[in-house]
Amino acid sequence: MGRSADIDRRAFAALAATSFATAVATAPAQAEAPIPGHGVSFGPIVEDRPRPKVGMLMFPGLTLMDFVAPQSALAPSCDVYAVWKNKQVMESDSGMVVRATSTFAECPRDLDVLFVGGGPGQAVIMEDPEVLHFLADRGARARYVTSVCTGALVLGAAGLLQGYRAGTHWAALRVLPLFGAIPVADRIVVDRNRITSGGVTAGLDFGLHLVATLVGEDVARIQQLAMQYDPQPPYDVGTPAKAGPALTGQATAWMMRRNKVPAAALRASKVMGLYTPKVV
Numbered sequence: 186m187g188r189s190a191d192i193d194r195r196a197f198a199a200l201a202a203t204s205f206a207t208a209v210a211t212a213p214a215q216a217e218a219p220i221p222g223h224g225v226s227f228g229p230i231v232e233d234r235p236r237p238k239v240g241m242l243m244f245p246g247l248t249l250m251d252f253v254a255p256q257s258a259l260a261p262s263c264d265v266y267a268v269w270k271n272k273q274v275m276e277s278d279s280g281m282v283v284r285a286t287s288t289f290a291e292c293p294r295d296l297d298v299l300f301v302g303g304g305p306g307q308a309v310i311m312e313d314p315e316v317l318h319f320l321a322d323r324g325a326r327a328r329y330v331t332s333v334c335t336g337a338l339v340l341g342a343a344g345l346l347q348g349y350r351a352g353t354h355w356a357a358l359r360v361l362p363l364f365g366a367i368p369v370a371d372r373i374v375v376d377r378n379r380i381t382s383g384g385v386t387a388g389l390d391f392g393l394h395l396v397a398t399l400v401g402e403d404v405a406r407i408q409q410l411a412m413q414y415d416p417q418p419p420y421d422v423g424t425p426a427k428a429g430p431a432l433t434g435q436a437t438a439w440m441m442r443r444n445k446v447p448a449a450a451l452r453a454s455k456v457m458g459l460y461t462p463k464v465v
Contacts, residue, residue, distance in 0.1 A: 230261045230404050237262075237297035237399045240323055242339075243269040243285045244316070246306020249277040250385050251333045255300065258392025258408055262400045268292045270315060278304045289319045297399060299327040302388070303335030303354065308445035311342040311453040317460040320345065325462035327378075329398070333391050334384040335446060341366055342453035344461025350376040354384030355425055356440055360447060363454035386423075389414060 239259055241252060252267075259265055269275070269285035276282055299320065310316045320343035324330045332340050337353040340346050341364025351366040352358075352374035361368040373382045373394050380398070382391035393414070397405035422428040428436070 230407055234400060236264045238266070238293050238295075239263045239298040239300060240266045240268050240287075240292050240296045240327075241300040242302070242316075242320070242336075243267050243275070243283065244304070244306050244310050245275040246278050246304050246309070247283075247302055248304035248334060248385060249279055249281055249283070251302030251304060251336065251388050254386070254388030255302075255333060255392030255395065257412070258389060258396055261408060262396055262404050263297075266292050266296075268319075278306065289315070292319075292323065294323070294326065296323055296327045298329045298331055298395065299323045301332045301336035301339045303333065303338070303357075303384070305444065305446065307335060307339050308449040311339055311446075311449045314459075317343045321460040321462045329378050329380055329395070331380040331391070331395065333382050333388040337361065337366070337381045338364070338446065338450050338453075340364075340381075342450070342457055342460070344457045346379065346381075347461065349379045350374055351379060351381040352383055353381065356384075356437060357446070360450045363450055364457060386416075 241256060243252065256265055256267070266287040267283075267285045268287045268289060268291075271288060272285055274282050274284045301320065316339075320340065324340070324343060324345045330340060330345050332351075332353070334354045335357045337346065337351050338357060338360055341351075341361065344364075346361070347365035349366055350369045351361055352369050352371055353361060355370060358368040358370060371383070372387050373380065373391055380391070380395060382388065389412075393405045393409050396408055422432060425433040
């Protein structure tokens with residue numbers, strides 16, 4: 186009797202230990218504190234004027250350069266909030282791991298700039314009510330509503346581009362009218378307080394333009410020189426007009442593989458009125 190009871194106790198203890206280990210292994214990972222850096226870039230450029238507040242949306246599957254290029258230009262002179270639903274790590278479209286610094290709830294309600302970049306992950310967030318309500322809310326009060334690349338389609342899904350001229354990646358220009366926007370094939374498009382730009386690398390031009398708008402051309406010039414931004418691309422094929430139809434067709438075919446963004450945009454355009462701010 187005693188030996189049987191000992192076996193039962195040992196079996197129970199082993200089962201409990203296994204259950205605890207399984208629970209620990211499957212529990213959601215807590216956000217670890219980041220390894221400290223050494224300040225922002227070379228330190229703040231702006232010390233004699235207020236620092237604008239910039240809310241930049243992050244999301245799983247974002248195109249990293251859409252985000253990092255303008256963020257690098259803005260960070261020395263602005264307070265930048267990298268915003269998402271939570272602070273868990275997420276993958277970019279190229280596999281790099283990133284995470285937000287602010288949740289939706291922590292992001293200031295009154296922003297100088299609301300920003301959205303693009304990336305294949307936007308096919309999900311264009312139909313995410315939590316994301317679209319956040320953008321519509323902050324966009325209704327922001328001094329500037331902005332985007333790089335196909336982030337313009339996300340702004341459109343939130344009802345923030347109706348009646349505005351807007352730019353986006355050249356392959357997505359035809360989608361903008363679904364959201365009541367007027368497509369413009371320029372690298373940077375300004376219409377009142379909407380500032381949108383072309384794809385990916387245009388984000389650095391956009392970022393410097395925004396720095397000039399927010400804190401002055403003198404600061405933007407210092408920032409451009411400090412970044413040694415003096416583009417000299419190896420090939421002059423950065424737009425369809427320069428690349429020609431054959432290369433453009435190949436690039437389009439590659440980008441459209443497993444691309445769910447156009448279908449998501451069509452569905453999102455049909456319900457964008459649910460998110461359109463009452464006062465824009």
